[in-house]
Structures are given as C-alpha cells and as structure tokens.
Amino acid sequence: MGLPRPPVFLQKILILLHVTMCVVVGKTMMILFPNAMKRYILKQGEKSRMNKNPKFSYENWGPTFFSFKYLLFVLKVKWKRLEDEAFEGHPAPNTPVVTFNGEVRHLFDFIQDNRPLILNFGSYFSSVADFLIIYIEEAHAEDGWAFKNNIVIKNHRSLEDRKIASQFLQKNNPLCPVVLDTMENLSSSKYAALPERLYLLQGGKVTYKGGVGPWNYHPQEIRAILEKLK
Structure with missing residues (x-):
C-alpha cells in the first residue's frame, strides 16, 4: 500500500508554493534572458501546434506567461485536478x-x-x-x-x-x-x-x-x- 495522501488543504498550500516559485523564477528569467525564454516557450508551443497559426503570433500569447493572471489560472487548474475522479x-x-x-x-x-x-x-x-x-x-x-x-x-x-x-x-x-x-x-x-x-x-x-x-x-x-x- 502507498502512503496516504495529505489533506486537500495541505496539497493546495504545497501547490501554491510550487507554482508561485515557478512563476517568480520564470518571470525573472524572461527579464534577464528574454531571447532564451522566447525559444523555450516557442518550443513548448510546438507541442500544441500553437506556433502554426499565422493569425496567432508569439507576441499574442508568449509574453503573457508568468504574469499574475497566469499564476491564478495555473493555480485554478492544478487545484481542480485534486477533484479528479x-x-x-x-x-x-x-x-x-x-x-x-x-x-x-x-x-x-x-x-x-x-x-x-x-x-x-x-x-x-x-x-x-x-x-x-x-x-x-x-x-x-x-x-x-x-x-x-x-x-x-x-x-x-x-x-x-x-x-x-x-x-x-x-x-x-x-x-x-x-x-x-x-x-x-x-x-x-x-x-x-x-x-x-x-x-x-x-x-x-x-x-x-x-x-x-x-x-x-x-x-x-x-x-x-x-x-x-x-
């Protein structure tokens, strides 16, 4: 048997800390190394074919990563996954x-x-x-x-x-x-x-x-x- 899962509120706190840390690091990297981060985000975009839409350039979506609204959205997604059945x-x-x-x-x-x-x-x-x-x-x-x-x-x-x-x-x-x-x-x-x-x-x-x-x-x-x- 595996270890019991921690209470949901504790899982949410751990997710909050992890996501916040990732966003802070990501935002810092975008400021210090904008070209490298652009290449990284575009590489991720290839997985969803986001880069293939001529009406939807990187400038439309790439710079929104690691913003405060991005943080809130990622938190909502990860918290909702705790309800997965x-x-x-x-x-x-x-x-x-x-x-x-x-x-x-x-x-x-x-x-x-x-x-x-x-x-x-x-x-x-x-x-x-x-x-x-x-x-x-x-x-x-x-x-x-x-x-x-x-x-x-x-x-x-x-x-x-x-x-x-x-x-x-x-x-x-x-x-x-x-x-x-x-x-x-x-x-x-x-x-x-x-x-x-x-x-x-x-x-x-x-x-x-x-x-x-x-x-x-x-x-x-x-x-x-x-x-x-x-």
Missing part, C-alpha cells in the same frame, strides 16, 4: 451536462450500447465510436489570463453566458453533439479537463485518459485506438 480502468463519472435547449442530461446518455464514446473537453463521428464535445469554462477569458488577437469572451457568470460563448464553436459546424458543462463545472472537475482533454469511455469505464492540454493534448492517440477497433 476519472481513472483508466475504473468507472467513469456520469456527470450532468446541459443541452442547448436547457435539458439536463448525463454523459452515459450519449453512450450507445457498448460503443466507445470520446469526450472532447473538443471531433467527429466515426464508424466505430461516438463523439461528444463538452464546452467548459474559458481558459483564456478576457477578464482572466487573456491572449491578444484572440476571440473576446469573458468568464461565464451564468449558463446563458456559456451557451452564448459556445456559439463560436457551433459556427465551425462540429459533426457531433455539443453540450455545456454545468456552472458547478462538475464534468471539468471530475475529469480534470481544464483547459482541454480527451477521454474514451466504454462499458461505463474510462479506457483512455489523455494528457492535459495544450501541451499534452494528442488526438492522434485516439485515432490509433479507433484504428484498432475497425
């Missing part, structure tokens, strides 16, 4: 979500027989699996850790705000259902999904748990799994 091989949390007509449903409602269900916390229908996009809270809201030249969306204060914000996604005509996380952010919390993440559920269990985006968000891993199911 989705583990590979274990029962999947059947969290509530809200449809665009206001109907409250649950994730398992979207599972058909024993077909795999891919949760994207963004995808398309496949001949062997179904997809569901769960629209969660904003990662880079205008009144939070914002990037320049980005879509202007404020933090959601109500479910209606979340519904309106999700219309930017709907304009791209995703070929699968889109639902909204509750304002309690239950799906995001129990699946540790902020800012983005991929899951595969089958038979009521988590059979694949992707890494946390943007750096470790790899849709090709889901593709490889589905190829084996054909």
